[in-house]
Amino acid sequence: MGGDYWLIANQRAELKLNSNTVTMSLTNTEKTIIVSIWAKIATHVDSIGVEALERLFASYPQTKTYFPHFDLHPDSAQLRSHGSKVANAIGDAVKNIDNIEKALAKLSELHAYILRVDPVNFKLLSHSFLVTIAAHYPAEFTAEAHAAWDKFLSIVSSVLTEKYR
Amino acid sequence: MFVIPSRLNAPQCLRKDHGISKASMQKRNRERLLVVYPWTQRFFDSFGNLSSASAILGNPKVKAHGKKVLTSLGDAVKNLDNLKGTFSKLSELHCDKLHVDPENFRLLGNVLIVVLAIHFGKEFTPEIQAAWQKLVAGVATALAHKYH
Numbered sequence: 001m002g003g004d005y006w007l008i009a010n011q012r013a014e015l016k017l018n019s020n021t022v023t024m025s026l027t028n029t030e031k032t033i034i035v036s037i038w039a040k041i042a043t044h045v046d047s048i049g050v051e052a053l054e055r056l057f058a059s060y061p062q063t064k065t066y067f068p069h070f071d072l073h074p075d076s077a078q079l080r081s082h083g084s085k086v087a088n089a090i091g092d093a094v095k096n097i098d099n100i101e102k103a104l105a106k107l108s109e110l111h112a113y114i115l116r117v118d119p120v121n122f123k124l125l126s127h128s129f130l131v132t133i134a135a136h137y138p139a140e141f142t143a144e145a146h147a148a149w150d151k152f153l154s155i156v157s158s159v160l161t162e163k164y165r
Numbered sequence: 166m167f168v169i170p171s172r173l174n175a176p177q178c179l180r181k182d183h184g185i186s187k188a189s190m191q192k193r194n195r196e197r198l199l200v201v202y203p204w205t206q207r208f209f210d211s212f213g214n215l216s217s218a219s220a221i222l223g224n225p226k227v228k229a230h231g232k233k234v235l236t237s238l239g240d241a242v243k244n245l246d247n248l249k250g251t252f253s254k255l256s257e258l259h260c261d262k263l264h265v266d267p268e269n270f271r272l273l274g275n276v277l278i279v280v281l282a283i284h285f286g287k288e289f290t291p292e293i294q295a296a297w298q299k300l301v302a303g304v305a306t307a308l309a310h311k312y313h
Contacts, residue, residue, distance in 0.1 A: 058295040059295040132282075138284070138286055143197045143221075144200065
């Protein structure tokens, strides 16, 4: 009986070591908060995405090195299009909050094999998103909401860098 | 660490012209750090009840400490050209007595930025944010400068 237990426990430990699954998970309260704030964002998701990118490039100019081919002036067509893309991808993660890995599987491969954005930059973009949401929704962005969103974006970042090596 | 002169005004003008209650900002900043990054509570064992967001928000020791920290940040704004000198003693304190990992200074700096965004909304433009990011990064570096 004791031996069986150790065998199963070790198999489980091995499975965990071999899998790349994200270990953080959202509570139901956190999911509710994230979904409700997203509902407000959804009405102007493109401009939120653009603003997050503008904040990223202004505060962390080194992130512009990933966009040598872009016109990064405020309100450029490329910036608007990319801001929209990024924000909508986050929206997909929200809509599939119970299985973010599956929802972002293609994006995860894109980032790992084609884009290869250094993982440090996901924290910078996440922070830029948090600041954008805070500026637009001060009343809703309580400490709990801030914590939930920080955790959520952290999970999204983990999923996107999961296949890097 | 250089701060471009035209941006120097950003931190000062936000603080002076907008009459934001210093007390309310201090409280919000510190309590937010402890809620959003709960592992930062490790430094505050003597603070009593930090078991939930509402406990933290109502904790008088948290409030008092927030005031201390933000007063210090006020010193930074007055001494933008000499952050390392201004924070020299505090740096030694955080290393030798408090044993705080400097990563925590960066976390707190970013939480402060979010609190500023909440207070100032659209006025907290990307450019003003960038100036404040430089300031908090400079303070974090200055606080870590004397670590050994």
